[in-house]
Amino acid sequence: MHAAAPVPALESDQPDFGAVPERSKWRYKPRKAFWRSRLVRAGVVIAALAICALAILAIVRKETGTEGFLVGLALAVLPVPLLLAAFRWLDRVEPAPWKNLLFALAWGAFASTLIAIFANSFAVKWISSVTADPGSAESLGATVVAPVVEETAKGAAILLLFLFRRGSFTGPVDGLVYAGFTATGFAFTENILYLGHAFGEDQEFGAEGLGSVTVATFFARVIMSPFAHPLFTSLTGLGLGFVALLPAGARFRRTRLWLLPTAGLLLAMGLHALWNGSATFHPLAFVLVYGMFMVPVFGLLTWLAIWSRQKELRTISGELPAYATAGWLAHDEPLALSSMRARSMARGYAARTFGKPGSRAVGEYEAFATTLAFLRHRARRGQVAPDFAAREQELLHHLWQRRRVASPALTYAARATGRVWVPPQYLDYGGYNPYRG
Known part of the structure; x- marks a missing residue:
């Protein structure tokens, strides 16, 4: 068993993804032989x-x-x-x-x-x-x-x-x-x-x-x-x-x-x-x-x-809590993402709140988070790809773009399915109890 690579720290509210340029901005584009083209092979x-x-x-x-x-x-x-x-x-x-x-x-x-x-x-x-x-x-x-x-x-x-x-x-x-x-x-x-x-x-x-x-x-x-x-x-x-x-x-x-x-x-x-x-x-x-x-x-x-x-x-x-600790995910998200019922409920919640685009965003968020977990798991097992850091940054970038819609939906699903303990309502107000006279 090998130690996984460290999780990139979330140092600000808006991370800098300068290391992951858009494909259109890549400076070097190696030429491929005709028979190596994906379109030709397909x-x-x-x-x-x-x-x-x-x-x-x-x-x-x-x-x-x-x-x-x-x-x-x-x-x-x-x-x-x-x-x-x-x-x-x-x-x-x-x-x-x-x-x-x-x-x-x-x-x-x-x-x-x-x-x-x-x-x-x-x-x-x-x-x-x-x-x-x-x-x-x-x-x-x-x-x-x-x-x-x-x-x-x-x-x-x-x-x-x-x-x-x-x-x-x-x-x-x-x-x-x-x-x-x-x-x-x-x-x-x-x-x-x-x-x-x-x-x-x-x-x-x-x-x-x-x-x-x-x-x-x-x-x-x-x-x-x-x-x-x-x-x-x-x-x-x-x-x-x-x-x-x-x-x-x-x-x-x-x-x-x-x-x-x-x-x-x-x-x-x-x-x-x-x-x-x-x-x-x-x-x-x-x-x-x-x-x-x-x-x-x-x-x-x-x-x-x-x-x-x-x-x-x-x-x-087992793998995503490391990213929750670093600030990339909400603490309840790993438990929601590890339940097929909670995943489905999160997509339904997003569909009711934001329509079909919201449901699609949550589904994409779940797919990227799953890929990130398996990428880290393979690294822990000693199967580290040469482009591990770049792939990890790219996946975190995709998650961050969809976080505003997906994170509340997954948190709701984690609580609604009993994946996490739901505190009494007054505790969510920082100690203030609006129900006490």
């Missing part, structure tokens, strides 16, 4: 994902037919908003940027499914040609090849975010959220394929509308196990999330940098293989695996996710 990523989307949707439509594709699309989209809302709720303390989440969702829905469909098909054909047994090739493909290929393809999105969006990947919660968005996208496209095939089978048997095969497939994949793919991939996300917590001077740090994500990926593959194997070999095995493995692991990961979120809130309540 364009390349969007174009690549768009090509993958067109390719995978064309393949799925060819496999299922236009009518099967539309039916599968309509049914597969139903659990997506609920799953995304659940992962977004988990990420409310320090929300990840939407561009990162959209990248994870698009990668899962288009890029990873395209990789998986080609790799799985190639592997099954190769096994079939070697063994001359198409039946065993299909079983091996489902239980061995598919888990390895699919979890690797999904895990690639989380690894890319870990490497290139490191500032937005700070712990297990971020790993879970990125894994959840990626796997939800993957399950969405896969469900279109399975439900479209099921609808085609029903049409071959002369069923009108949704037949028994489509209903059974919908029940098994959308009702019973919508969390299956997010559950598998969450193990990979947790591995990288725990890597993000490693202090700079941790023992065996280099070993753990490789061991934790590798262990998470192998566990994801193993649980995926167990799930696919249970569905392949016997219906009773599916029920046993569902009850004895999937539900307990889902419960364990749910508990871990909630515990991680509470730990983030405890980090806020």
